[in-house]
């Protein structure tokens with residue numbers, strides 16, 4: 001697959017997951033009972049795959065692109081910094097949900113704020129990359145650059161959207177199929 005198409009496809013997947021997460025947060029906001037395990041699976045996946053594979057690869061792509069497109073330097077630096085913010089926000093949200101699953105009483109507003117921060121920040125981040133970066137990367141990056149991007153981290157299979165969904169993500173896969 002063309003690297004930039006694969007890149008875009010991952011964004012589509014991540015947006016689907018954020019959509020499923022948003023529906024759970026809406027349920028919670030409306031006084032209903034969300035599926036906390038499902039929420040936790042979404043964040044676990046995003047932390048396992050996006051924070052460890054997608055974002056490190058992007059960091060390499062951004063560094064290469066910044067050399068070729070000085071006009072993008074600031075945007076790319078911000079996006080790289082956002083990867084760290086997303087990782088932190090994901091960890092904070094994951095800890096809260098884990099606590100709820102474990103039976104702790106968490107203030108409603110605390111969970112809502114953590115979830116909303118994560119959702120909005122992540123959604124805007126992906127939109128910015130789609131808008132400002134992908135087309136330029138497709139135009140400017142060389143075969144060598146893409147190889148460096150691919151080699152940024154050891155190749156691991158995508159445990160949710162890859163050919164074989166890992167057992168732990170089966171229910172999440174089903175929910176995504178229902179939601180899309």
Ligand SMILES: [Fe+2]
Nearest residue numbers: 055058083129
């Ligand atoms: Fe990113």
Ligand SMILES: [Fe+2]
Nearest residue numbers: 054058126129
């Ligand atoms: Fe991305």
